[in-house]
Amino acid sequence: MREVAELLNKMREAGVIMNYALFGAAAQMRYTEPVSTLDADVLIAISSSNRLDLLSPIYEFCSRRGFQAEGEAIRVGAWPVQFIPAFSPLTQEALEQADTADFEGIPLRVVRADYLAVIALSVARPKDFTRILALLESASVSREEIASLAAKHKLAEAWKEFERKFLNG
Amino acid sequence: MDDIHELLKRQAEWQRGRKALSWPEKIRMSESIRESVLKFHRTGPHTKSYKNKNGDSS
Numbered sequence: 008m009r010e011v012a013e014l015l016n017k018m019r020e021a022g023v024i025m026n027y028a029l030f031g032a033a034a035q036m037r038y039t040e041p042v043s044t045l046d047a048d049v050l051i052a053i054s055s056s057n058r059l060d061l062l063s064p065i066y067e068f069c070s071r072r073g074f075q076a077e078g079e080a081i082r083v084g085a086w087p088v089q090f091i092p093a094f095s096p097l098t099q100e101a102l103e104q105a106d107t108a109d110f111e112g113i114p115l116r117v118v119r120a121d122y123l124a125v126i127a128l129s130v131a132r133p134k135d136f137t138r139i140l141a142l143l144e145s146a147s148v149s150r151e152e153i154a155s156l157a158a159k160h161k162l163a164e165a166w167k168e169f170e171r172k173f174l175n176g
Numbered sequence: 177m178d179d180i181h182e183l184l185k186r187q188a189e190w191q192r193g194r195k196a197l198s199w200p201e202k203i204r205m206s207e208s209i210r211e212s213v214l215k216f217h218r219t220g221p222h223t224k225s226y227k228n229k230n231g232d233s234s
Contacts, residue, residue: 033213037219
């Protein structure tokens with residue numbers, strides 16, 4: 008993870024990406040009990056001039072530093088890392104509002120627990136619902152915080168449905 | 177946005193493909209990230225190590 012953090016910070020300093028934040032299952036493990044994952048998902052903001060070939064500047068930057076592609080990811084130490092451009096207003100905001108963790112003295116931006124929960128709510132697979140429950144159980148986020156953020160991103164009904172199914176039974 | 181959705185589809189497909197890895201391989205991979213996951217978890221705002229480091233006694 009240290010290598011991942013260093014690489015991401017260098018990538019941002021070099022202007023290859025505008026910003027980044029760890030998200031998905033790897034980010035979730037900052038807040039909850041361990042969950043199953045074999046890779047690290049990184050939300051990224053890239054400049055509009057990169058849009059024609061979305062990830063090639065990232066792949067080139069990594070390759071020059073000895074990090075090679077492995078399928079749709081790049082192997083960084085033990086971690087296959089997937090770079091995922093922010094794909095909605097919610098993920099853009101999650102990226103902007105990310106928390107900065109101190110990983111062995113290296114700053115590592117991580118999506119906040121409330122955004123992880125609401126992104127999971129928006130994706131809405133069974134495993135995403137499990138993740139929301141784990142975030143609530145760990146007290147990393149409250150029902151009120153999720154409700155407020157969900158409402159802001161037009162997910163109020165989805166949250167009400169989630170509460171009805173899983174929390175008010 | 178089409179290019180992003182196309183990329184997301186490819187990435188999701190790749191992740192689904194990884195489910196086909198053998199159990200021994202999945203366990204080997206989990207073990208290889210074990211230490212860094214532990215260290216990362218300790219950066220969480222609710223953990224004792226985080227609170228000690230940041231002087232939060234709550």
